[in-house]
Amino acid sequence: MNIGAHYNYWVAIFLMMTGFYVVITHGNLIKKLVGLNLFTTSVFILYISLAKVKGGTAPILVPGVEVYSNPLPHVLILTAIVVGVATTAVGLALVLLIYDRYGTIEEDEIRLKDDSL
Amino acid sequence: METFLILASTLCISIGVFLGITGAVGIFRMPNFFTRLHAASVTDSGCASMLLFGLMLQSGFTVATVKLCFILFFLLISSPTAGHALSKTALSCGAQPTPLPREER
Amino acid sequence: MELIIDITLLTFLGLTALAINRIDKLFCVIMLSGIYSLLCASLFVTMDAVDVAFTEAAVGTGIATVLLLSTIGATETEQRSAPHRPLFALLVVCVTGAILVYGTMDMPAFGDPNAPIHQHVAPRYVQQSQHEIGSDNIVTSILSSYRGFDTLGETVVIFTAGLAVVGLIGFRGMQKFGDRQRAAGVTQNEMEQHLVLRIVIKMFIPLILLFALYVQFHGDFGPGGGFQAGVIFASAFIFYTLMSGLDAAMRVVSPRTLSYIAALGVLLYGGVGIATMLMGGNYLAYNVLRHDPLHGQHLGIFLIEVGVGTTVFSVMVLIFFAFSSRKGLRQ
Numbered sequence: 001m002n003i004g005a006h007y008n009y010w011v012a013i014f015l016m017m018t019g020f021y022v023v024i025t026h027g028n029l030i031k032k033l034v035g036l037n038l039f040t041t042s043v044f045i046l047y048i049s050l051a052k053v054k055g056g057t058a059p060i061l062v063p064g065v066e067v068y069s070n071p072l073p074h075v076l077i078l079t080a081i082v083v084g085v086a087t088t089a090v091g092l093a094l095v096l097l098i099y100d101r102y103g104t105i106e107e108d109e110i111r112l113k114d115d116s117l
Numbered sequence: 118m119e120t121f122l123i124l125a126s127t128l129c130i131s132i133g134v135f136l137g138i139t140g141a142v143g144i145f146r147m148p149n150f151f152t153r154l155h156a157a158s159v160t161d162s163g164c165a166s167m168l169l170f171g172l173m174l175q176s177g178f179t180v181a182t183v184k185l186c187f188i189l190f191f192l193l194i195s196s197p198t199a200g201h202a203l204s205k206t207a208l209s210c211g212a213q214p215t216p217l218p219r220e221e222r
Numbered sequence: 223m224e225l226i227i228d229i230t231l232l233t234f235l236g237l238t239a240l241a242i243n244r245i246d247k248l249f250c251v252i253m254l255s256g257i258y259s260l261l262c263a264s265l266f267v268t269m270d271a272v273d274v275a276f277t278e279a280a281v282g283t284g285i286a287t288v289l290l291l292s293t294i295g296a297t298e299t300e301q302r303s304a305p306h307r308p309l310f311a312l313l314v315v316c317v318t319g320a321i322l323v324y325g326t327m328d329m330p331a332f333g334d335p336n337a338p339i340h341q342h343v344a345p346r347y348v349q350q351s352q353h354e355i356g357s358d359n360i361v362t363s364i365l366s367s368y369r370g371f372d373t374l375g376e377t378v379v380i381f382t383a384g385l386a387v388v389g390l391i392g393f394r395g396m397q398k399f400g401d402r403q404r405a406a407g408v409t410q411n412e413m414e415q416h417l418v419l420r421i422v423i424k425m426f427i428p429l430i431l432l433f434a435l436y437v438q439f440h441g442d443f444g445p446g447g448g449f450q451a452g453v454i455f456a457s458a459f460i461f462y463t464l465m466s467g468l469d470a471a472m473r474v475v476s477p478r479t480l481s482y483i484a485a486l487g488v489l490l491y492g493g494v495g496i497a498t499m500l501m502g503g504n505y506l507a508y509n510v511l512r513h514d515p516l517h518g519q520h521l522g523i524f525l526i527e528v529g530v531g532t533t534v535f536s537v538m539v540l541i542f543f544a545f546s547s548r549k550g551l552r553q
Contacts, residue, residue: 005331011232014423015320018239034255048271054333058270058372059360070344071360079376086383092293093390099297106303198422
């Protein structure tokens with residue numbers, strides 16, 4: 001089990017699981033969204049680690065360089081980053097609306113208010 | 118000439134690293150908001166400028182040096198402005214620059 | 223040497239993630255998430271993904287942090303509840319993590335040039351893109367030409383997010399009547415108070431706009447392109463809003479204009495596809511746009527990047543205006 005070979009992937013999985021933990025345990029809506037951000041960014045790290053070629057360079061054609069890193073995951077992750085921030089923006093808009101309606105952004109208090117209606 | 122440039126750039130980068138560590142230690146050890154802000158500004162202005170200057174010495178007369186010059190100019194203006202904005206806000210929110218001695222309270 | 227940098231950055235990322243989990247003050251959590259994004263961007267640079275690093279730094283650190291800060295400005299700044307059932311969650315998380323780690327055992331080693339991912343489509347992109355598309359930045363040529371449909375979908379997603387935010391929150395309207403002085407932006411007294419900030423911001427806004435245009439048009443030759451350029455352009459407007467207040471910024475470009483510009487960007491992108499169909503090719507086949515396939519590709523990529531840039535810029539500013547016009551934040 002070569003540690004150097006898979007270290008990047010394991011750290012990406014550790015970050016993914018930390019983000020997952022933040023989403024499922026904390027009741028504050030904004031913290032959940034930050035945890036979700038953590039999760040998505042760690043997935044990006046995983047993909048970009050897959051794209052790296054040893055001895056390669058950035059995929060911009062330069063005369064004299066033969067080996068380039070794989071550009072395809074870069075394109076996919078570019079799209080994913082922008083879509084991720086769009087999702088965060090809509091999520092935050094929903095948080096603002098929830099705050100208007102319930103006066104709080106803590107899940108327990110929202111559930112109490114809902115139950116008492 | 119080459120070795121002089123490499124020596125000078127290594128010196129600059131080492132000074133930058135030292136200033137960065139100093140700033141980081143200062144943020145933890147300083148007692149007051151404004152002293153901590155000063156420590157942070159050491160990192161912003163001193164460490165970043167020294168690092169960029171060292172990198173400029175290493176890349177010689179290329180386009181990269183011009184770009185590094187632009188970045189240095191931008192950092193030298195925006196970092197102190199950020200520190201100024203922070204301290205102004207802190208002052209208007211009530212943080213005191215020095216803690217009052219006991220008998221003057 | 224690269225390995226040491228890699229390991230250091232990944233360790234810092236792990237520590238930042240753990241700190242985000244533990245801290246209760248939301249302001250600190252948001253700042254830590256900004257630091258996390260910047261560390262990710264540095265990690266992407268060491269892994270040769272310069273375009274991705276640029277986008278992560280601009281979008282992930284810039285826009286996400288600004289939006290999160292606007293939200294806690296309008297709601298609450300401290301987390302009040304304790305974690306629910308932390309031990310059970312830890313168990314679930316560990317089991318899931320173990321399964322995923324087991325799944326990575328079959329994956330190729332980090333940096334292996336013989337991995338299956340590098341064998342099929344990627345060599346064709348790397349070797350043929352100069353000949354077929356003519357742009358130096360392979361990522362831009364894949365993004366705009368080979369995978370143009372995906373980018374069209376992404377632009378529509380950004381547009382939809384802007385629609386959703388405006389539909390959910392909307393704007394509280396500009397001050398049409400009432401206090402003239404407030405409507406004029408900032409009073410003389412406030413202007414003198416924030417003199418340093420105003421001068422520095424005034425100096426920087428044209429440089430930021432120029433840099434955004436540079437990034438937009440140099441997407442072919444270096445890291446850059448429509449997304450990053452749109453975000454940097456939007457950040458100049460956000461800067462202006464911070465300096466002069468929301469009303470003055472809304473008079474520079476009103477939300478109505480921004481909605482039109484956003485729709486125009488998506489229309490431009492889709493319109494290029496329709497134009498290529500009308501000229502005899504497939505949807506978004508830029509070869510038919512000009513007499514020569516390479517010139518056609520250049521024109522097609524230029525037009526769609528402009529479309530992407532305008533949509534991203536207008537949606538980001540629109541979302542920022544919507545968030546800033548909440549009652550808790552209006553000054």
